[in-house]
Amino acid sequence: MSEEFIMTQKGYDEAVEKLKYLQTEKRKEITERIKVARxxxxxxxxxxxxxARNEQAMNEGEILELEAKIKNAKIVEESTDISKIHFGSKVRVYDYDxxxxxxxxxxxxxxxxPMNNVISIDSPFGKALLGSAKGAVVTVHAPGGDFKVEIKEILE
Structure with missing residues (x-):
């Protein structure tokens, strides 16, 4: 059975657009670079x-990955419920460490x-936060060691 990829409609649409770009424009650019390099x-x-050949291989790998994600996408509506943390929640936390x-x-x-504080629900941090309410102190079991955070506020 294939792995499900949970995403918003916006994320799905962005993945489809990126796939189109990689399959058309990026492929053409790389093909032209290979032709010139020959x-x-x-x-x-x-x-x-x-x-150019390495870039071509990376592009094709990314195309395959996006195709699989799009094919196995499960589009989830973002909820406005702020009583518990869920997919799409924006939360303010205090890191004790x-x-x-x-x-x-x-x-x-x-x-x-991660560079823009958008974390995966499948990451150790995301898994620890899911289902928690404001005021809860959760322990995150991360590869670098456990740490605790307090849920200060669920913003959206």
Missing amino acids: GFGDLSENAEYDA MEEEAVYTLMGTTEAD
């Missing part, structure tokens, strides 16, 4: 050719963006 001569010592507050949004793996 003109530089001996392929065994042609760094431009090797780089770091002694600081931060705001996170819980989304599916496709939409996760």
